Amino acid sequence: MSLGKPPRLDQVFQKYDPPVYFVTLCTNRRRQLVANDAVHSAVVEYGCEAARRGIALGRYAILPDHIHLFVAGDVILIWYRVRVLSEL
Numbered sequence: 001m002s003l004g005k006p007p008r009l010d011q012v013f014q015k016y017d018p019p020v021y022f023v024t025l026c027t028n029r030r031r032q033l034v035a036n037d038a039v040h041s042a043v044v045e046y047g048c049e050a051a052r053r054g055i056a057l058g059r060y061a062i063l064p065d066h067i068h069l070f071v072a073g074d075v076i077l078i079w080y081r082v083r084v085l086s087e088l
Contacts, residue, residue: 020058023069032064043067 027033040062047057050073058070 020072023071024066026066030065034067035062035064
């Protein structure tokens, strides 16, 4: 289910050179699985590895049933790395 784009994102994206992506990863059936130290460590590891590949991880929020990320860089590499992160 998509709730649309929050109106404040237009203001955020005006401050950066494109492309900056706002990514949301949701758990299956909104199960509360991701607000824990292991997932936080995986996001930090993703950010470190992504930086070596020219992808920038910006602010992120880890909630019980989903994760929000701001990422910038090559869209193909971002998709691949986020897919790896989502398989944890």
